[in-house]
Amino acid sequence: MRMMPPEFMVKISDSCIKCKRCINECSFGALRFENDRVVADHDKCAACHRCTAFCPAHAITVEKFPAIFKDNYLWSQDVLKSLWKQSESGAKILTGAGNDKPYPVFWDKMLLDACQVTNPSIDPLREPMELRTYLGKKPDKLEFWQDKKGDIKLTTVMEPQIKLETPIIFAGMSYGAVSLNVQLILAGAARELGTIMNTGEGGLPQELSEYKDHIVVQCASGRFGINLSYLNSCAAIEIKIGQGAKPGIGGHLPGEKVTEEISRTRRIPSGTDAISPAPHHDIYSIEDLRQLIYALKEATRYKKPVGVKIAAVHNVAAIASGVVRAGADMITIDGFRGGTGAAPQVIRDHVGIPIELALARVDEQLRREGIRHMASIIASGGIRQSADVLKAIALGADAVAIGTAALVSMGCHLCQKCHTGLCAWGIATQKPELIKRLNVEEGIKRLVNMIKAWNLEIKEILGALGVNSIESLRGSRERLRGVDMDEVYLDVLGIKPAGR
Amino acid sequence: MFKRAETKDISGCAVVGIMNEKGKTIRGDVITSAIAVMHERSNGLGGGFAAYGIYPEFKDYYAFHIMFEDEGVKDSVETFLQDSMVVVKSEAIPIRKKMSLANTPILWRYFLEVPKSKIPAGFSEEDFIVSVVMRINTRFNGAFIFSSGKNMGIFKGLGYPEDVSRFFRLEEYEAYLWTAHGRFPTNTPGWWGGAHPFGLLDWAVVHNGEISSYGINKRYLEMFGYECTLMTDTEVIVYMLDLLLRKHNLPQDIALTALAPPFWKEIDEMDKNKKEAMTALRMVYGSALLNGPFSIIISSTSSMIGMTDRIMLRPLVVARKQDTVYMSSEESAIREVCQDPDEVWSPQGGEPVYARLEERA
Numbered sequence: 001m002r003m004m005p006p007e008f009m010v011k012i013s014d015s016c017i018k019c020k021r022c023i024n025e026c027s028f029g030a031l032r033f034e035n036d037r038v039v040a041d042h043d044k045c046a047a048c049h050r051c052t053a054f055c056p057a058h059a060i061t062v063e064k065f066p067a068i069f070k071d072n073y074l075w076s077q078d079v080l081k082s083l084w085k086q087s088e089s090g091a092k093i094l095t096g097a098g099n100d101k102p103y104p105v106f107w108d109k110m111l112l113d114a115c116q117v118t119n120p121s122i123d124p125l126r127e128p129m130e131l132r133t134y135l136g137k138k139p140d141k142l143e144f145w146q147d148k149k150g151d152i153k154l155t156t157v158m159e160p161q162i163k164l165e166t167p168i169i170f171a172g173m174s175y176g177a178v179s180l181n182v183q184l185i186l187a188g189a190a191r192e193l194g195t196i197m198n199t200g201e202g203g204l205p206q207e208l209s210e211y212k213d214h215i216v217v218q219c220a221s222g223r224f225g226i227n228l229s230y231l232n233s234c235a236a237i238e239i240k241i242g243q244g245a246k247p248g249i250g251g252h253l254p255g256e257k258v259t260e261e262i263s264r265t266r267r268i269p270s271g272t273d274a275i276s277p278a279p280h281h282d283i284y285s286i287e288d289l290r291q292l293i294y295a296l297k298e299a300t301r302y303k304k305p306v307g308v309k310i311a312a313v314h315n316v317a318a319i320a321s322g323v324v325r326a327g328a329d330m331i332t333i334d335g336f337r338g339g340t341g342a343a344p345q346v347i348r349d350h351v352g353i354p355i356e357l358a359l360a361r362v363d364e365q366l367r368r369e370g371i372r373h374m375a376s377i378i379a380s381g382g383i384r385q386s387a388d389v390l391k392a393i394a395l396g397a398d399a400v401a402i403g404t405a406a407l408v409s410m411g412c413h414l415c416q417k418c419h420t421g422l423c424a425w426g427i428a429t430q431k432p433e434l435i436k437r438l439n440v441e442e443g444i445k446r447l448v449n450m451i452k453a454w455n456l457e458i459k460e461i462l463g464a465l466g467v468n469s470i471e472s473l474r475g476s477r478e479r480l481r482g483v484d485m486d487e488v489y490l491d492v493l494g495i496k497p498a499g500r
Numbered sequence: 501m502f503k504r505a506e507t508k509d510i511s512g513c514a515v516v517g518i519m520n521e522k523g524k525t526i527r528g529d530v531i532t533s534a535i536a537v538m539h540e541r542s543n544g545l546g547g548g549f550a551a552y553g554i555y556p557e558f559k560d561y562y563a564f565h566i567m568f569e570d571e572g573v574k575d576s577v578e579t580f581l582q583d584s585m586v587v588v589k590s591e592a593i594p595i596r597k598k599m600s601l602a603n604t605p606i607l608w609r610y611f612l613e614v615p616k617s618k619i620p621a622g623f624s625e626e627d628f629i630v631s632v633v634m635r636i637n638t639r640f641n642g643a644f645i646f647s648s649g650k651n652m653g654i655f656k657g658l659g660y661p662e663d664v665s666r667f668f669r670l671e672e673y674e675a676y677l678w679t680a681h682g683r684f685p686t687n688t689p690g691w692w693g694g695a696h697p698f699g700l701l702d703w704a705v706v707h708n709g710e711i712s713s714y715g716i717n718k719r720y721l722e723m724f725g726y727e728c729t730l731m732t733d734t735e736v737i738v739y740m741l742d743l744l745l746r747k748h749n750l751p752q753d754i755a756l757t758a759l760a761p762p763f764w765k766e767i768d769e770m771d772k773n774k775k776e777a778m779t780a781l782r783m784v785y786g787s788a789l790l791n792g793p794f795s796i797i798i799s800s801t802s803s804m805i806g807m808t809d810r811i812m813l814r815p816l817v818v819a820r821k822q823d824t825v826y827m828s829s830e831e832s833a834i835r836e837v838c839q840d841p842d843e844v845w846s847p848q849g850g851e852p853v854y855a856r857l858e859e860r861a
Binding site: 140158 | 709715747764774786787810
């Protein structure tokens with residue numbers, strides 16, 4: 001029994017030249033040629049805009065289907081549609097990409113400072129402006145030895161560090177969730193930009209081995225593809241405990257997506273389901289985490305920093321403190337707006353907390369305990385633009401990780417159909433005919449451009465703030481002010497209201 | 501009078517320092533003439549001086565200069581001091597009675613001895629003194645210790661520096677090292693303690709500038725138990741030096757480099773040892789970098805150090821005449837008291853310039 005009107009409506013105007021390009025491009029099968037014209041199946045349209053972007057005659061428009069329901073604030077159309085879907089299928093609703101609900105975005109409620117008169121701003125075109133960042137455990141102080149000539153030598157032994165030329169890194173996105181071309185673009189761009197990408201939990205495709213100095217390999221609950229050579233083919237290792245889009249649950253890559261290549265990379269039989277359990281079954285407590293951290297350090301002879309990624313949940317500050325004390329060199333906090341290849345909608349939209357609040361609390365907690373130097377903090381989950389990066393750093397992040405923004409630069413239009421494997425832009429798919437739509441060279445160029453543009457914007461703002469090095473903004477909440485926030489949120493963020 | 505600043509203190513300034521490296525003393529009116537030349541760099545809302553070698557007869561005792569709001573808080577602080585140390589001498593700081601400066605507090609000085617038995621386990625004598633200073637400054641409302649070193653003292657108040665000098669009768673003091681500060685605050689807390697120099701133990705700092713990285717410098721210090729209550733950059737600089745030099749025991753050069761380190765592109769060109777040292781320094785002490793415009797003169801019993809931020813956004817001129825080293829915001833102040841210096845120069849951004857007391861045989 002059909003209950004729902006379609007979500008979108010595809011209109012094809014008279015200027016259509018009947019080239020059928022759109023039919024070819026639509027991976028969702030929403031367009032067909034019938035009676036000498038292009039006909040749309042509105043129900044199948046995902047609003048990915050592949051057809052509108054490629055129509056040479058600009059004859060296609062995608063609109064919201066104009067179905068007007070009786071106004072009801074409580075029983076919104078989204079709610080009704082979900083209920084109907086569940087009534088049809090008896091299944092939990094799956095979705096892709098990040099939380100799209102209108103929760104407050106605290107980035108947009110924070111404003112940065114600038115210099116006027118009493119201290120000068122600095123022109124980034126004339127003066128050096130430094131973004132270099134090192135991730136890893138730092139000692140709380142240094143020791144030096146001075147010889148008779150007065151030459152100074154460092155005697156403190158430093159832990160391994162990752163050198164970044166920008167405080168922006170690429171978030172974990174697994175081969176399986178995204179195509180090989182996506183990972184090749186991330187790795188290529190990371191190398192060119194002097195930063196790092198993260199393989200996610202799907203193992204390390206052979207094609208990426210030449211980029212190993214710019215790769216973080218993940219060790220997640222499924223332990224896919226992990227062996228000694230995997231652990232040593234990287235700049236760092238990350239233990240993934242949780243993900244902002246789906247805290248507390250695991251992952252499930254259905255057998256039909258486990259192709260020959262993916263089976264090789266994940267080291268599981270092809271065609272079998274790849275299941276990541278909700279917890280690591282050897283980590284039921286913080287002391288178990290410590291064992292895994294040190295097992296990985298042993299396996300890599302203490303030459304690789306080991307990070308831990310957790311989702312931002314209610315008690316994140318105390319958890320982060322435990323993780324750092326367990327020996328993590330880096331801790332990634334993934335906020336509730338983080339993206340995903342597939343997650344139950346109810347989890348994605350209702351579990352976790354905003355990264356802004358989580359980051360502020362974690363940084364403050366680690367400082368209060370005097371252990372902030374023991375681990376770098378990486379913030380992720382909904383970082384959209386250079387302003388978000390700056391605000392995250394001012395709140396206390398050492399670096400931020402971006403996933404969705406990087407995919408958008410490659411062509412993602414946020415249609416949220418990642419879980420279908422039908423991505424028309426060749427991003428969240430394993431279909432060879434779709435993957436090849438994503439040109440690796442061009443993708444690298446676009447992503448490098450985007451990050452370079454962000455770097456320029458970051459330098460511009462640092463100059464306006466009157467500092468010439470990113471570490472002078474890091475944790476400097478004095479340079480942030482809140483607008484449209486009550487006192488409790490200001491207190492959690494550790495910032496003053498605008499005007500004070 | 502004791503209403504402290506609630507927002508960040510912002511001010512422009514004049515600084516000057518004079519040191520005789522052989523330890524020969526100089527009268528207070530010399531530095532007063534120098535700082536008075538730069539009258540236009542102050543606005544009458546704060547002036548002050550630090551003087552070294554002024555209490556030779558009490559040189560083994562900590563000299564606390566304290567300002568009090570009233571006799572009541574003075575009594576309770578004195579009780580606390582008597583409980584934690586031995587008060588060798590207690591007297592009013594001499595002032596020119598005919599002069600009146602706005603909001604003058606009770607100004608008193610104490611010479612104090614620390615019996616070993618009073619020092620808690622795991623504390624050095626200096627740690628103990630710092631903890632006493634912090635305690636009085638944060639817990640006794642209406643009392644403020646503005647000087648706490650041996651054989652040295654800080655004199656400061658609300659007024660132009662030359663007026664503050666006359667008020668404290670500084671022409672009667674003889675010191676081998678003087679620094680002075682004239683203040684131009686753009687917000688006006690009108691509080692004597694907010695004037696500079698700012699000191700801790702025998703360190704004193706005069707500073708011209710506004711540190712744009714104040715927020716993180718302060719948070720970094722808080723991790724090590726420092727409470728920054730004055731909302732001034734100078735306070736942060738003094739605590740930072742105390743942390744790096746005394747607590748972390750860094751060599752002086754390295755500690756100063758941490759405040760204004762070389763750029764990465766310079767570090768990348770260094771030889772292996774230096775590169776390793778500088779890279780680690782920036783990694784570990786990134787939050788100690790004082791970013792934004794400043795020129796400072798840091799004084800202690802044994803040295804006077806002048807330095808600017810790494811791109812020299814505030815002025816500093818250095819001159820030498822035989823054994824005497826001069827540092828100043830403007831050359832005019834130096835020329836006022838030393839018409840014919842042997843050399844005059846402006847140091848590079850971030851490059852510390854030292855004057856050091858010669859070891860006496």
